[in-house]
Each structure stands twice: as structure tokens, then as C-alpha cells.
Amino acid sequence: MDAQQPSAPPCAPPPNPRGITHMRSRPTSHYTVVGNHLAQHGQLSLVAIGLAVHIQSVKSGTVVTIKTLADRFPEGETRIASALRELEHHGYLSRTRERLPNGRVITQAVSYDVPRHAAKALPDPRTAPRPRRSPTVPESGASVPKPPSPPEPPPAPVRPRAPEPNQPPAPPKPPRAPLPEPEVHDLKAHRRATTLLASLHGDDPRLLLAERDVRRLAPAVAAWFERGAAPESVRNILTANLPTEPLHHPAAFLTHRLTALLPAPTPQSPPPSVASSPAAARPHRAFQTSCEGCDRAFRTPQPGGRCRDCRTDLQGAA
Incomplete structure (x- = not known):
């Protein structure tokens, strides 16, 4: 019973009982190259990895938003939004918002096949210097003669510059008209003008003025008051028909309106003493x-x- 039985066949080990077997083929069309740094990423979720592979496989210009991806895959918008944030955090995706000229806001997405920090460290193949090839040395040890360099082309002849015709000098720009000033300094009118200018941003936020601009424009508004303009009329003239584009210099815009639209002075009435004098009155003559x-x-x-x-x-x- 203790003798060994050499005729019993040994047990064969099972072929690859736990690992996976790859049956690889080389595609020739309709394929996408994905690096193992993405396919085997240790911190990305499986949804994020699959979403990154899908984004890299689509053509440039394809709309990739949370809604379009949710319509394409069974995952909901919440899981897709979380996966997109993962890709942004690890540098495989960037999303920026842009405002179109018509006021519409769109999201511009950029996909990276390598993380952004790694892409910045790689040299640009368009600007990287090309390696110099060493001259081929024959087996006998004799050096290969260097080919003669082509002769340099002769310098191009310098053509004389044609004299420019006598052009008249540009007319000087007319000086800007000065801001109107009141003839009589009225402290009460000056305060009303300061209050009006400081509150224009309530009608339009673009008309927010600095303190020095309010002090500079207050005498001009006081000149309007002196010529009979009511505060509400001045406010309506300064805030009516504003341009649609942004006002980079609201003080300059108000300066132009206060100067160009200044009302004419009101005619002065004769003094009361002249109007009530007996000589000015027509004498009464009885019939x-x-x-x-x-x-x-x-x-x-x-x-x-x-x-x-x-x-x-x-x-x-x-």
C-alpha cells in the first residue's frame, strides 16, 4: 500500500483560472486611441472613465452637455454631472462659459487626451528642435566629405523710395466746448444739482459717477436750473435714449449732453420800477x-x- 503508482497521470492546472484572456485585433478604421493613464486611472469612477472615452471618440464640434449625454446613455443627469466634474478635477476636461453678441450664454467644452498639467509639460512638436543626424561613417573609417553649401543669393537691390506727394496737413480738431457755468452762484441750486447727478444710477446702473465727476458736473446742471429747467426735465434729458453698448466713460457722455443740449437763456423782464412808472403808462383821454x-x-x-x-x-x- 505504501508503493507509489507512477502510472497515475498528474492533475493539470486550470488554464488562467482568475485572470482575463485578451483576444486582440488591430483596427484599421473607426477607432480611438486611449492611454492607460485614463483607462486604468486609480481615482476616476467607472462612469467618468467611460464618459471620457466617449467624449474623445466623438468628432470636434459635437454638442456635449449634461442633457445630450443623459439622452444618449441610461445614466441620469446627476451621475453624468458628477462624472464631468471628476474629469474637470483631474484635467481631462475644461468647461468655460462665453457670452455671444446677441446676449446668449453658451458653454465651451475642451477634451484632453492627457491631463492638462501633463500636456503643458510636453514639448510642442512644432517648436521642438529636430535632432541632428550624425554623418554616416563607412566601414573603412574614412570620413564622408561634407557637401558644399549652396552659395548665398546676392542681396536684392534697394529700390529708391518714390517721393510721397505733398499732402495737406490734417486739420486740427476743434477744441471741446467748455462746460456751462451759472452766472450767479446759488448754493441751493448747487446742492440740488449734486443730488441729481449722484442719483442717476437709479435710472440706469451704467450712470454711476465718481465723486470728482459729480463735483465737476454740478455747476453745469446748476446752469440748466438757472435757465429755467426743472430737475425732472434735466433727469429725463440725461437718461433718455441711452446707447445699448456699455458706457465705459459715463462722465464724458453726460458732459456732452450737458454742453450740446444746453437750453437757451430765458428773456429777462423789465424792472418793476420801469413797468410801473407813470411816464410808461398811456394817459387816459376822455371822449x-x-x-x-x-x-x-x-x-x-x-x-x-x-x-x-x-x-x-x-x-x-x-
Whole structure:
């Protein structure tokens, strides 16, 4: 019973009982090259790895958003959004928001086949210096003669520059019109002008002025008040029909309107002393029905008397 049985066949080990067997083939079309740094990433989830492979396989210009990916795959928007954030964190994806000229906001996505920090460290093949090839040395040890360098081309002849025609100098720009100033300094009007300028940003946020601009423009607004413009009228003129593009210099814009749209001065009324003087008033002349000399009707400042033709004092003077 203790003798060994050499005729019993040994047990064969099972072929690769736990590992996977690859049946590889080399694709010739419709394939995407993915690095093992992504396929075997130790910190990315399986959803993020599969999503990165899908994004790298689509053509440039394909719309890749959370909604389009949720319509394409069974995963919901929450898992897809989480996977996209993972890819952004590890440098495989970047998303930036851009505003179009029509005001619409879009998201621009860029996919990286290697992480962004690794892509910056790699040399640019367009600017990297090419390695120099060593001259071929024959087996006998004789050096290969260097080919002669091509002769340098002769320098191009310098053509004389044609004289420029006499052009008239550009006319100087007209000086800017100065800001209007009030003729009489009124502290109360100056305060109202300062309050109006400091509150213009309530009508439009782009009209927010600095303190020095409010002090510089306040006398001009006071000049408008002096010419009979009401505060609400000045506010409406300064804030009406504003341009749609951004106002980079609101103080310059208000300076132009305060100067170009300045109302005309109101006509001054005569002094009260001149208007109420007796000489300026037309004398009252009573109407007489008959002259004492010729029975003709006439006007006279006093009742009774004679007309002009019958007055002896006028005839004697003539």
C-alpha cells in the first residue's frame, strides 16, 4: 500500500483560472486611441472613465452637455454631472462659459487626451528642435566629405523710395466746448444739482459717477436750473435714449449732453420800477361829444374845452 503508482497521470492546472484572456485585433478604421493613464486611472469612477472615452471618440464640434449625454446613455443627469466634474478635477476636461453678441450664454467644452498639467509639460512638436543626424561613417573609417553649401543669393537691390506727394496737413480738431457755468452762484441750486447727478444710477446702473465727476458736473446742471429747467426735465434729458453698448466713460457722455443740449437763456423782464412808472403808462383821454367852438367830437384829458383846430393857443403858436 505504501508503493507509489507512477502510472497515475498528474492533475493539470486550470488554464488562467482568475485572470482575463485578451483576444486582440488591430483596427484599421473607426477607432480611438486611449492611454492607460485614463483607462486604468486609480481615482476616476467607472462612469467618468467611460464618459471620457466617449467624449474623445466623438468628432470636434459635437454638442456635449449634461442633457445630450443623459439622452444618449441610461445614466441620469446627476451621475453624468458628477462624472464631468471628476474629469474637470483631474484635467481631462475644461468647461468655460462665453457670452455671444446677441446676449446668449453658451458653454465651451475642451477634451484632453492627457491631463492638462501633463500636456503643458510636453514639448510642442512644432517648436521642438529636430535632432541632428550624425554623418554616416563607412566601414573603412574614412570620413564622408561634407557637401558644399549652396552659395548665398546676392542681396536684392534697394529700390529708391518714390517721393510721397505733398499732402495737406490734417486739420486740427476743434477744441471741446467748455462746460456751462451759472452766472450767479446759488448754493441751493448747487446742492440740488449734486443730488441729481449722484442719483442717476437709479435710472440706469451704467450712470454711476465718481465723486470728482459729480463735483465737476454740478455747476453745469446748476446752469440748466438757472435757465429755467426743472430737475425732472434735466433727469429725463440725461437718461433718455441711452446707447445699448456699455458706457465705459459715463462722465464724458453726460458732459456732452450737458454742453450740446444746453437750453437757451430765458428773456429777462423789465424792472418793476420801469413797468410801473407813470411816464410808461398811456394817459387816459376822455371822449367829448362836442367842441365849444365847432360842435365837433374829440378826445381830451380834461372834460370840456375846444378841439385842436379851435384852440387859440395853438393857432397863435403856428
